[in-house]
Amino acid sequence: MILATETVDRDVVLTADVCIVGSGAGGATVARELSARGRSVVVIEEGPYLDRGRFTQREAATVPLLYSQLGLRAVTDATVMIFHGAAVGGSTVVSDCVCERLPPGLLSQWSERFGLKGLSPAKLAPFFERAEARAHVRPLLPTDINANNAALKTGAERLGIRHRLVAHNRIDCVGCGYCGLGCAYDRKADARTVDIPAASRAGAVIVPDCRVERVVVEQGRATGVSGHFLRSRGAGPHTLGVRARAVVLAGGAIGSPILWLRSQLPNTHRQVGRHLHLLPQVVVAAEFADEIACWKGIPQAVVVDQFLDLDRRVGGGYCFAPFSAHPIAVAALLPGFGSAQRALMQAYPRLALATVRLHDRTAGRVELDPGGPLTISYHLSEADRATVLDGMRRLADLYLAAGATRVVLPYNALVEVTRRGDFRAIDERPWHANDPLLSSYHPQGTLRMGTDPKRSVVNEYGRAHEVPGVFVADASVFPSSTAVPPQLAVMALAQRTAAYMADTWKA
Amino acid sequence: MRAHDELLRAFCSTRVGRRRFLQASASGVVLLGIGALLPNGCSRYPKPAVPLQVLNPREYAMLGVLAERLLGVAGLVGAGPEQVDVGRNVDALVAPLDADLRSQLRSALRVFEHGTYLFDLRRKRFTGLPPDQQQQYLAGWMNSTLGVRRTVFRVLKALVSAGFYQEPRSWPAVGYDGPWLGRIAVDPRGAAEDPVPLDDVLAGRR
Numbered sequence: 163m164i165l166a167t168e169t170v171d172r173d174v175v176l177t178a179d180v181c182i183v184g185s186g187a188g189g190a191t192v193a194r195e196l197s198a199r200g201r202s203v204v205v206i207e208e209g210p211y212l213d214r215g216r217f218t219q220r221e222a223a224t225v226p227l228l229y230s231q232l233g234l235r236a237v238t239d240a241t242v243m244i245f246h247g248a249a250v251g252g253s254t255v256v257s258d259c260v261c262e263r264l265p266p267g268l269l270s271q272w273s274e275r276f277g278l279k280g281l282s283p284a285k286l287a288p289f290f291e292r293a294e295a296r297a298h299v300r301p302l303l304p305t306d307i308n309a310n311n312a313a314l315k316t317g318a319e320r321l322g323i324r325h326r327l328v329a330h331n332r333i334d335c336v337g338c339g340y341c342g343l344g345c346a347y348d349r350k351a352d353a354r355t356v357d358i359p360a361a362s363r364a365g366a367v368i369v370p371d372c373r374v375e376r377v378v379v380e381q382g383r384a385t386g387v388s389g390h391f392l393r394s395r396g397a398g399p400h401t402l403g404v405r406a407r408a409v410v411l412a413g414g415a416i417g418s419p420i421l422w423l424r425s426q427l428p429n430t431h432r433q434v435g436r437h438l439h440l441l442p443q444v445v446v447a448a449e450f451a452d453e454i455a456c457w458k459g460i461p462q463a464v465v466v467d468q469f470l471d472l473d474r475r476v477g478g479g480y481c482f483a484p485f486s487a488h489p490i491a492v493a494a495l496l497p498g499f500g501s502a503q504r505a506l507m508q509a510y511p512r513l514a515l516a517t518v519r520l521h522d523r524t525a526g527r528v529e530l531d532p533g534g535p536l537t538i539s540y541h542l543s544e545a546d547r548a549t550v551l552d553g554m555r556r557l558a559d560l561y562l563a564a565g566a567t568r569v570v571l572p573y574n575a576l577v578e579v580t581r582r583g584d585f586r587a588i589d590e591r592p593w594h595a596n597d598p599l600l601s602s603y604h605p606q607g608t609l610r611m612g613t614d615p616k617r618s619v620v621n622e623y624g625r626a627h628e629v630p631g632v633f634v635a636d637a638s639v640f641p642s643s644t645a646v647p648p649q650l651a652v653m654a655l656a657q658r659t660a661a662y663m664a665d666t667w668k669a
Numbered sequence: 670m671r672a673h674d675e676l677l678r679a680f681c682s683t684r685v686g687r688r689r690f691l692q693a694s695a696s697g698v699v700l701l702g703i704g705a706l707l708p709n710g711c712s713r714y715p716k717p718a719v720p721l722q723v724l725n726p727r728e729y730a731m732l733g734v735l736a737e738r739l740l741g742v743a744g745l746v747g748a749g750p751e752q753v754d755v756g757r758n759v760d761a762l763v764a765p766l767d768a769d770l771r772s773q774l775r776s777a778l779r780v781f782e783h784g785t786y787l788f789d790l791r792r793k794r795f796t797g798l799p800p801d802q803q804q805q806y807l808a809g810w811m812n813s814t815l816g817v818r819r820t821v822f823r824v825l826k827a828l829v830s831a832g833f834y835q836e837p838r839s840w841p842a843v844g845y846d847g848p849w850l851g852r853i854a855v856d857p858r859g860a861a862e863d864p865v866p867l868d869d870v871l872a873g874r875r
Contacts, residue, residue: 166864174867213861219848222762222835232765240820333858338849346850348858359862367870457845489845493740493830494823499807504741511844574811574819595816596823 163362164211164250167371170394173401176367178202180663181387181406183374183421186252187652188635188659189412190353190361191293195660197364201667204367204404205358206389208413209249211370212354217344221490224343228256230416237526237538242442243601244538246414249344250370251354253414253603254649258341258462258486259330259350261299261650263290267472268645276641277613278622286654293653297331298351308339308459311484313450313514315464317564318482324468330460331649339458339486372402376425377409377632384409384631408631408663410624412656415605415638416528416538422609422619423530428628431616434609438526439477439643440540440602443517444550444572445485445495447506448561454514461486469556470521470645477523477643478545480553482560485515495599498576506570513570514561518553521645522546528608542600547593554598555585572598604648606637624659635659714796718748719757722764723771727796728778729756734796736829738803746833753839755832762831774828777821781810788818 180196182189185207197203210227218224226232230248237244247253266283273279293299304327307315318325331351340346348355362368374389386405394400411418419435427434462484471479487495489510496506506513526540542550558569558579569579574597577587612618615627624639626632635656637648644651714726721729736755737743748754763771785791789806791798798806810822833839840847849855 163870164862164864165870166866169866169868171867174871211864214857219850220835222758222831226762226765234766234770239816240823241816336849336853336855338855340848346857347855348861355859362862370864455844489834489840489843490831493834494827499739499741499811499826500804501741503739507740507843574822594814594819596819599823 164358164368165370167369167391167393168395170391170398170400171396173403175403175405176204176369177405178204178367179406180204180408180410181206181404182410182412182635183387184252184412184414184417184636185250185353185358185368186247186412186414186636187254187353187649188637188656189410190251190254190357191296191653191656192410192412192633192635192660192663193361193366194296194357194364195657196664197361197366199664201664202365203361204369204406205361206369206372206374206387206402206404207250207252208373208392208417209247209370210393211250211368212255212344214344214346214348217340217346219338219340219343219346221343221488228344235416237540239539239595241542241595241600242440242540243599244416244440244605245601245603246416246605249354250358250368251352254352255344255350255354256342257350257352257647257649259332259460260462260647261294261297261329261331262646263654264644264651265470265472265646268642271472272641276611276618278611278641280622286658289654289657290650292657293650294329297356297650297653298333299329299331299650301329302327302460302463306337306460307463308337308456309452309454310456310459310461310486310514310516311463313448313454313561313564313566314466314482314484314516317560317562318466320563321560323466323560325464325466327463328465332460335460337459339461340488341461342486343488369402374421377411377421377427378403379425379427379629382630384629407667408633410633410635410659411609411638412634412636414636415608416536418634418636418638419528419608420530420536427626427632430628433617433619435528435530436525437607437610437641438528438538438540438605439522439524439607439640440526440600441519441604441606441643441645441647442522442542442550442600442602443483443519444554444598444600445487445515445517446554446557446561446572447496447570448514448516448558448564448566449509449568449570450512450514450564450566453511455511456484456486456513456515457488466560469553472521472645477521478549479521479645480518480549481521481645482516482553482557483519485517487515495572497570497573502576506576514566516557516561518550518557520546520550520553522643525607550598550600551588551593554588558585558588559583574599604637604644606640606644606648607642609634609638610641611639612641623662624655625662633659633663717756719754721757721760724756724760724763724775727782728775729760731778731782731796732756732759732829732832734803735825736833738800738807739826739829740833742833742839743800745839751838753833753836755829758832758835759828762828774824777824781821781825
């Protein structure tokens with residue numbers, strides 16, 4: 163059942179087998195799995211529980227509601243904007259529904275470098291299959307491709323570059339294109355509409371609008387959490403305490419390490435908060451003669467993945483993915499100002515948009531100064547910068563091959579490429595922080611998996627090396643950048659974590 | 670302009686403890702410090718036509734001018750019936766921000782308004798400059814070698830973009846046909862679960 167927090171008029175104490183902090187792809191999956199096995203579960207979410215009536219398809223109203231920090235989160239020096247969900251359902255509520263398995267080459271690297279032998283493609287396959295079935299994942303069809311995706315696909319075909327359709331978690335999608343603002347028709351098989359209701363039906367208690375302040379540890383073992391309601395009735399704030407046999411951190415790659423650090427849980431080898439990867443991206447625009455209307459239809463149906471470097475090393479390479487945006491985001495993203503920017507906006511219906519999404523090797527860090535605020539540091543390495551620029555060149559070339567009249571690059575000033583092979587505009591421009599502008603929708607790392615406690619925080623099942631009773635089930639467990647949107651991988655690994663917890667208790 | 674960036678950079682050598690938005694860099698802290706010292710009066714700015722929650726008349730006026738220059742929409746911004754009141758819209762957008770972030774935004778606006786004296790050696794504040802000089806001044810922030818000035822440029826552009834393009838009357842000119850809701854009939858799938866009162870949760874009642 164979902165608690166109506168406006169009825170909370172006193173301090174509350176709950177008892178459960180498991181307390182899960184966060185209700186996104188990982189937290190909701192663990193909640194569903196464990197409650198189905200008869201365990202009592204409490205899920206705490208800092209964001210609100212939203213009815214689809216709140217998804218108005220208007221940017222100014224929904225972005226502050228659905229995204230963390232009102233959509234204004236960024237790394238601390240403001241060089242990368244970070245967008246992730248902040249309501250019951252987490253980032254699954256605002257995702258473009260891409261559900262991809264982790265690439266086999268990446269898993270091989272994890273096995274070799276981090277000793278994660280249990281995460282081979284064969285061993286993970288049942289978990290991926292189960293996650294795909296639960297989330298109604300199916301491969302998209304050629305008829306699902308809108309004009310924005312078609313522009314990218316056409317360019318890739320003409321240049322002989324590898325590309326493919328991706329799989330999505332949609333049920334009878336109407337193709338309105340407002341996925342990033344929450345699905346007003348509940349056609350997205352996200353955590354909010356699938357896993358949270360299933361967990362609730364099985365007896366889980368969902369507590370929205372509540373900030374967990376700390377994980378409670380007694381005699382070296384986690385025994386619950388304490389926090390306070392962000393919304394309640396009458397004079398507040400009222401507190402929430404949950405006593406539990408295990409605590410699952412599932413607040414994402416920023417939220418989970420913050421909670422760990424704020425709780426002053428053991429961190430002997432200073433690994434907590436480190437190895438932050440962002441899969442950062444830049445948005446490139448291409449103007450065509452015919453209408454594209456990038457905001458209409460399924461936003462991301464194809465991916466161009468020829469330039470991912472998955473087999474030789476962890477990280478490196480990039481892919482191209484279509485990008486959809488509504489007027490506010492487009493105006494903020496498009497370069498330049500004044501009449502030049504207005505002319506670009508007037509070309510909005512004819513603009514194709516796509517990202518160069520980096521499989522980053524750069525590792526950032528999430529820190530919590532004693533008594534102070536959160537710090538997110540992330541400084542793109544020289545090698546990764548060069549990779550982004552290479553991606554911008556190739557994407558510009560691809561769009562021009564597809565018939566674009568000009569390609570607009572993601573700098574502050576208006577910088578264009580109009581002829582294939584002529585990349586002086588990129589080559590001669592120095593790289594400055596926040597110019598080109600980077601953004602991230604997939605923060606990950608920070609509490610990574612591994613067998614060596616000196617180099618990792620949790621084992622391959624998400625169990626904390628140093629704190630009995632603490633598990634992690636979100637994107638923070640990945641030991642490197644995943645190269646692909648991690649929604650499905652988070653669900654699959656969370657199932658594995660839940661199965662491990664259940665089996666351990668049975669024993 | 671770049672010489673002034675370097676001058677500002679030279680003042681910035683201390684590590685910053687508390688970091689957020691403009692406080693992320695030493696130069697940001699200096700910029701905020703300058704903002705705090707600048708005059709806060711609003712007597713020479715026209716009064717907004719609507720009551721504001723957060724912004725003062727100077728900030729309201731600045732946002733209108735900024736929207737016109739940054740978005741190239743001169744004449745379309747204002748309180749008139751055919752115009753978009755960007756200042757009012759931004760006021761509503763920033764009202765829910767925490768006090769710390771709001772304060773930094775307002776400092777940034779103040780520095781931008783009066784930075785004409787420092788960065789461009791002009792005798793008038795930004796809103797008092799003729800349009801062509803406002804354009805030059807904006808270009809200085811956009812192309813600055815100082816990261817914090819580029820960040821301020823980005824933030825201001827995002828703010829006025831949100832203030833202007835949130836209104837349906839701004840959409841036809843850019844070919845955006847707006848949300849589907851209300852235009853097409855779609856049966857929603859499933860039914861949302863209704864939240865239950867605390868007493869029912871404590872009693873285990875559904």
